[in-house]
Amino acid sequence: MPALILAEIRNGSIAPAVLNTLTAATGLADEIHLLVASADCKEAAQAAGQLAGVDKVLVAEAPHYAHTLAENLAALLVELAKDYDYILAPADTCGKNVLPRAAALLDVALIADICGIESADTFVRPTYAGNALATVQSSDAIKLITVRATAFEAAATGGGKAEIATVEPPPEFSASRFHGEEFTRSERPELTAARVVVAGGRGLRSKEEFARLDGLADRLNAAIGASRAAVDAGFVPNDYQVGQTGKIVAPDLYIAVGISGAIQHLAGMIDSKVIVAINKDEEAPIFEVADYGIVGDLFKILPELEAALDKLEQ
Amino acid sequence: MKILVGVKRVIDYEVKIRVKADESGVETSNVKMSMNPFDEIAVEEAIRLKEAGHATEIIAVSMGEAKAQETLRTALAMGADRAIHITSDAELQPLAVAKLFRALIEREEADLVLLGKQAIDDDNNQTPQMLAGLLSWPQGTFASRLELNDSTLAVTREVDGGLETLDLDLPAVVSVDLRLNEPRYPTLPNIMKAKKKPLEPLDPEELKVDIAPRLKTIKVTAPPKRKAGIKLETAAELVERLHNEARVI
Numbered sequence: 161m162p163a164l165i166l167a168e169i170r171n172g173s174i175a176p177a178v179l180n181t182l183t184a185a186t187g188l189a190d191e192i193h194l195l196v197a198s199a200d201c202k203e204a205a206q207a208a209g210q211l212a213g214v215d216k217v218l219v220a221e222a223p224h225y226a227h228t229l230a231e232n233l234a235a236l237l238v239e240l241a242k243d244y245d246y247i248l249a250p251a252d253t254c255g256k257n258v259l260p261r262a263a264a265l266l267d268v269a270l271i272a273d274i275c276g277i278e279s280a281d282t283f284v285r286p287t288y289a290g291n292a293l294a295t296v297q298s299s300d301a302i303k304l305i306t307v308r309a310t311a312f313e314a315a316a317t318g319g320g321k322a323e324i325a326t327v328e329p330p331p332e333f334s335a336s337r338f339h340g341e342e343f344t345r346s347e348r349p350e351l352t353a354a355r356v357v358v359a360g361g362r363g364l365r366s367k368e369e370f371a372r373l374d375g376l377a378d379r380l381n382a383a384i385g386a387s388r389a390a391v392d393a394g395f396v397p398n399d400y401q402v403g404q405t406g407k408i409v410a411p412d413l414y415i416a417v418g419i420s421g422a423i424q425h426l427a428g429m430i431d432s433k434v435i436v437a438i439n440k441d442e443e444a445p446i447f448e449v450a451d452y453g454i455v456g457d458l459f460k461i462l463p464e465l466e467a468a469l470d471k472l473e474q
Numbered sequence: 475m476k477i478l479v480g481v482k483r484v485i486d487y488e489v490k491i492r493v494k495a496d497e498s499g500v501e502t503s504n505v506k507m508s509m510n511p512f513d514e515i516a517v518e519e520a521i522r523l524k525e526a527g528h529a530t531e532i533i534a535v536s537m538g539e540a541k542a543q544e545t546l547r548t549a550l551a552m553g554a555d556r557a558i559h560i561t562s563d564a565e566l567q568p569l570a571v572a573k574l575f576r577a578l579i580e581r582e583e584a585d586l587v588l589l590g591k592q593a594i595d596d597d598n599n600q601t602p603q604m605l606a607g608l609l610s611w612p613q614g615t616f617a618s619r620l621e622l623n624d625s626t627l628a629v630t631r632e633v634d635g636g637l638e639t640l641d642l643d644l645p646a647v648v649s650v651d652l653r654l655n656e657p658r659y660p661t662l663p664n665i666m667k668a669k670k671k672p673l674e675p676l677d678p679e680e681l682k683v684d685i686a687p688r689l690k691t692i693k694v695t696a697p698p699k700r701k702a703g704i705k706l707e708t709a710a711e712l713v714e715r716l717h718n719e720a721r722v723i
Contacts, residue, residue, distance in 0.1 A: 170635065227638070230603060230613055253633040257615050260568070260600030261607035269569055269688035270600050282692065287596050288491045292500050295692040335643040336612035339628060343636040352634075356722070380723060392653065398618065398632045405512075405592065405652060407634070413722040423490070430700060434720045436712065442705075451703035451720065452712055464709035472713055472723070 162191035163246035167208055168254040169198040174207055176353045177250030179314035181307045182213055185248050187277045191215045197236055199226035209324055212316040217324045224332035228254045231333035234261035239330050241266055241302055251306035259304050268300035275311035289404040289427035310410035310431055344397050354383035356413045359402055361387035363418020363458055370395040372462055379469045387419045403428035418458050421446025475529045477520045478584040481513040481536045483545040484595045497693040509545045512590025514657040515650045520588050521553035528622050531555050537566050550668035551660030557673040570685035572604035577681035591616050591649040602649035612642035615649040
């Protein structure tokens with residue numbers, strides 16, 4: 161039987177982590193269906209149909225899918241579940257919100273945040289902020305899984321020609337209603353998909369000084385991330401947070417500026433290809449995982465770094 | 475309004491954990507244990523709702539081995555009114571925990587359940603969502619702000635794009651995130667008082683819940699370790715290395 165992937169729609173298009181989830185699903189099932197649920201699915205359904213490896217796109221269009229409310233999406237998944245061996249979603253805030261609810265309704269376990277596939281029923285997942293890897297075997301008939309996107313390559317976005325089918329949406333769950341959102345608008349690459357991430361911590365000292373990372377991020381076309389301390393202090397909004405309970409990133413280059421490197425932060429970036437640390441405290445734990453480190457005053461080093469990058473550009 | 479709060483006893487967040495040599499799990503003997511940090515926030519929020527006159531009673535619940543009672547005493551010292559300890563030496567997985575909570579909620583007729591968004595040991599982040607599903611209640615996960623108006627709870631959630639606010643009809647399940655509040659420390663007089671507050675032990679069998687695990691842990695291993703690299707003196711040297719050696723810029 162095939163696998164079904166819940167494809168989160170953000171601003172009309174498919175969330176990038178769906179592509180990594182698709183790769184994970186390819187390792188489990190030989191037929192893959194993608195579920196697109198939104199108030200207006202036209203464009204997303206088209207795009208989904210072109211993804212390499214997708215055999216069928218299920219389209220559920222209803223006003224109550226305008227926002228990714230778990231109550232409505234879980235009910236939809238439960239309705240479709242009988243035809244599948246696997247139901248997957250990225251382990252982002254949408255997947256984490258929806259899939260456990262669906263799992264409970266189906267009376268099965270949720271296999272959360274997998275970073276490896278051992279066999280059809282055995283998976284590897286990080287625990288203790290990534291300091292232990294658990295290999296777990298599921299005995300459930302349907303396996304519900306959230307996928308750590310950084311552990312799987314992104315699937316190709318072209319070459320597919322999937323069949324598109326419409327599904328009848330179950331009624332709205334009326335006890336939970338969307339009220340509003342404050343989303344961060346940024347011209348920068350998306351944090352979890354960026355090739356380069358520049359992240360700041362408490363060492364930046366204030367909201368105003370945190371903005372001094374912009375110059376470096378501009379030159380590297382980087383996304384900007386932050387430690388929990390910087391978010392708690394109000395330097396940047398919550399969606400910048402990298403770590404055990406924030407976003408998991410694994411860019412080619414991660415530059416940690418004024419971040420000490422608590423276990424909880426390392427959990428979110430330890431799989432980056434190259435890690436650079438800039439910190440005035442030479443004992444800071446971030447240096448234990450950094451490929452390159454500079455001990456010193458970040459306010460002095462940042463302008464020097466910008467100048468060196470400009471010189472390289474020439 | 476009756477609030478039920480879940481508290482889990484976990485390895486303290488500052489402990490550097492060690493994987494056992496036989497790969498059966500993580501070393502827990504002689505390791506400092508504490509209340510899961512997210513659960514402290516849940517307890518704090520329940521107390522604030524009571525202090526604001528919204529809640530009449532706070533029931534703290536923990537599940538597992540005998541020592542979970544220490545965690546419940548902490549919740550009582552913070553300000554919970556009474557505690558229930560579901561006693562079990564068996565492994566309790568999220569689905570089983572959610573079913574036990576459901577049984578308790580039906581018994582206690584709670585109007586609001588506050589749980590930490592994840593436990594920092596298993597990092598599962600699923601029990602609140604499962605519980606809400608089993609009860610057919612609305613769920614407000616990853617909450618960074620709660621506002622109660624009559625029977626509607628406005629929950630501001632930390633999501634990937636920023637913040638999202640939902641209106642939930644009570645009863646509801648809320649999972650709390652880090653920035654909801656700063657939990658208080660129990661004072662010495664309150665720690666003393668907590669010793670006299672009721673703590674009821676309860677056998678899972680009394681609740682008629684199937685707690686059999688669905689996932690079997692085959693092994694637990696340590697991840698590959700990253701080696702510390704080199705310290706450089708200047709920004710120019712760093713850019714040169716990133717360009718020519720690491721080839722990432």
